[in-house]
Amino acid sequence: MDEDVKDGEHRSLISVRAAEIVVAIVVLLFGSTFMVSSYKLGFRWGIEGPQSGFFPFYVSLIIVVSSLFILVGAMRMRGPKGRASFVERGQMVQVLKVLIPAAIYVLGIQLIGIYVSSIIYIVGFMRWVGRYPWWKSALIGVAIVVTFFFMFEVWFQVPLYKGRWDLTSWTGY
Amino acid sequence: MTDLGYLFHGFAVALTPFNLGLMLLGIILGVIIGVLPGLGAANGIAILLPLTFTMPPTSAIIMLSCIYWGALFGGAIASILFNIPGEPWSVATTFEGYPLAQQGRAGEALTTSFTSSFVGAFVAVVMITFLAPLIARFALQFGPPEYFSVYLLTFCSFVGMGKGSPAKILASMMIGFALSAVGIDIVTGGLRLTFGFTSLLKGFDFLIAVIGLFGIGEILLSMEEGLSFKGSTARINPKIVFETWRKLPRYWLTFIRSTIIGCWMGITPGGATPASFMSYGAAKKFSKDGDKFGTGVVEGLVAPETAAHAAGTSALLPMITLGIPGSPTAAVLLGGLLIWGLQPGPLLFQEKPDFVWGLIASMYLGNVAGLIVVLSLVPLFASILLIPFSIIAPVIVVICAIGAFTVNNSMHDIWFMIGFGVVGYAFKKLSYPLAPMVLALVLGNNAEDSFRQAMLMSGGSLSILWSNWLVGSISTLSVVMLFWPLISQGIRMLIPSKRDKLASEQPVD
Numbered sequence: 036m037d038e039d040v041k042d043g044e045h046r047s048l049i050s051v052r053a054a055e056i057v058v059a060i061v062v063l064l065f066g067s068t069f070m071v072s073s074y075k076l077g078f079r080w081g082i083e084g085p086q087s088g089f090f091p092f093y094v095s096l097i098i099v100v101s102s103l104f105i106l107v108g109a110m111r112m113r114g115p116k117g118r119a120s121f122v123e124r125g126q127m128v129q130v131l132k133v134l135i136p137a138a139i140y141v142l143g144i145q146l147i148g149i150y151v152s153s154i155i156y157i158v159g160f161m162r163w164v165g166r167y168p169w170w171k172s173a174l175i176g177v178a179i180v181v182t183f184f185f186m187f188e189v190w191f192q193v194p195l196y197k198g199r200w201d202l203t204s205w206t207g208y
Numbered sequence: 209m210t211d212l213g214y215l216f217h218g219f220a221v222a223l224t225p226f227n228l229g230l231m232l233l234g235i236i237l238g239v240i241i242g243v244l245p246g247l248g249a250a251n252g253i254a255i256l257l258p259l260t261f262t263m264p265p266t267s268a269i270i271m272l273s274c275i276y277w278g279a280l281f282g283g284a285i286a287s288i289l290f291n292i293p294g295e296p297w298s299v300a301t302t303f304e305g306y307p308l309a310q311q312g313r314a315g316e317a318l319t320t321s322f323t324s325s326f327v328g329a330f331v332a333v334v335m336i337t338f339l340a341p342l343i344a345r346f347a348l349q350f351g352p353p354e355y356f357s358v359y360l361l362t363f364c365s366f367v368g369m370g371k372g373s374p375a376k377i378l379a380s381m382m383i384g385f386a387l388s389a390v391g392i393d394i395v396t397g398g399l400r401l402t403f404g405f406t407s408l409l410k411g412f413d414f415l416i417a418v419i420g421l422f423g424i425g426e427i428l429l430s431m432e433e434g435l436s437f438k439g440s441t442a443r444i445n446p447k448i449v450f451e452t453w454r455k456l457p458r459y460w461l462t463f464i465r466s467t468i469i470g471c472w473m474g475i476t477p478g479g480a481t482p483a484s485f486m487s488y489g490a491a492k493k494f495s496k497d498g499d500k501f502g503t504g505v506v507e508g509l510v511a512p513e514t515a516a517h518a519a520g521t522s523a524l525l526p527m528i529t530l531g532i533p534g535s536p537t538a539a540v541l542l543g544g545l546l547i548w549g550l551q552p553g554p555l556l557f558q559e560k561p562d563f564v565w566g567l568i569a570s571m572y573l574g575n576v577a578g579l580i581v582v583l584s585l586v587p588l589f590a591s592i593l594l595i596p597f598s599i600i601a602p603v604i605v606v607i608c609a610i611g612a613f614t615v616n617n618s619m620h621d622i623w624f625m626i627g628f629g630v631v632g633y634a635f636k637k638l639s640y641p642l643a644p645m646v647l648a649l650v651l652g653n654n655a656e657d658s659f660r661q662a663m664l665m666s667g668g669s670l671s672i673l674w675s676n677w678l679v680g681s682i683s684t685l686s687v688v689m690l691f692w693p694l695i696s697q698g699i700r701m702l703i704p705s706k707r708d709k710l711a712s713e714q715p716v717d
Contacts, residue, residue, distance in 0.1 A: 095382070108375070145619055
């Protein structure tokens, strides 16, 4: 990649330093939440030995301490290493192209079940990201999901999630 | 020797038509999983685990471990033909494999790498056959303090032997422990750390974490790189295979060295990935053609493949004898054992000899079957990579979602999976290692349990970890491992030496 390209697809969206700091803070918050909760549970020596919060308390203590180390290290990061790009604009677009549909897909599973939403998801992804013609996307999407249906519901007899509104009840499974 | 008798009994168990069929199915699924980026051995097995709940445990473990062997073989196909490591442990395979393929020697490269894999795995299985019963017998004397000290050693080894920031290794590991503590406290039976969410009552299942971290996380990473597969074609015929086999014995020293590195890294929780890099580095250092490495040297292909398979296989030794997995994939298999109602550890050898020896026998058979399958079906497997990523990506996400759901029949788990996916993406990019987190999540409850029992025995004093020579030496070794980054820094300050260039190239597993 050319260092001078600063705009468009290759423009750095987040620097490594910023990403390190953000993640360290998230880890710190996670650790402190757990620490407070285990403190409330009791982290000392009870009548029957160590209390419930004993182990998690020290575990979260180590999380807090190590995240502080990472945080301080990241803040002191100077020079090209810190300024380096964590994610470029074009890359972020690519990642979101997977992540956002995946999140919508999971919501779809919750509402209309795994089979119907899988068809919509695969067809939509092929159409939108892969730019395949409709007939091809639909054919592949339906074929794959029907295979899964037979594999799980019929052969292995493992029922999958049908969602709040079951659209596949007509199959009898 | 009775152990050999048991082994033959194991062969009888593994050689039933049903088990042989599952073995082949496992190998083929494994190679496909290994070839596809985004599906790895750990999450592939995690996804398929729920399908085996109704099978007899022995058949189930045979199939799942064969997926593992298949994935170890499959990783090499994508590396050599497409320069895309299908698995982290095949990154070092691309260094020599891809140049060889570009010179039109793909068949030779593939044969070399499959054969090396086979040799590494085979030696490791022989080692398991003879060491496992001994370790199991020895471990029968273990009480809670001994177990906790072994857990301690496992986790401290990550800090001592891992590459990268010790703070990140510790953070990642402790996040795993913290998540494993969520839900019901197994000692008191009380609820803890659920923060009032009913969906957290059951805690976090490590299978969900594996599917999310390795599956979804990997898809996000692959998508970011904008993968487009362009590769050489694979043609393997018996002539190439036999010609290559005739040449390979001259690398006997590399084979031996790489196998030792691999076995060692597999038993200690180093794992296959660091083993492959370490072995490649050693081969480069000791070889006459060291300066030609990178341009397609067969020796440089033998080294990482042998070591990766030796490590991948020997990771199962501590798993079946002590209940401590040496790699994320072994951890998933261990989770399977618990689900099938088997308690991994030394007692397994006495209570379920069928299971243990059936598994060990299937390792021999699985690797032979794997070698034959990959050598004969390479073009078929390579053609999988010609399927465009915009079809593979959504299908893998669908498979991951199905896998996440079937673990506990819980819709929440699919959401957790997406969450773990984002964590996996961010952690991988910032080189927080994922393996310690997964292992901590699997072993968290057992480690806490043995710790609390040990503390009860001693009345809350840590001195019990040094109460006899056995537990004392393991604990001392653990402490050395934990502070190894500081110790080695101290040594480096006293004796300045050249820094290992390869170390900085090592990805985290």
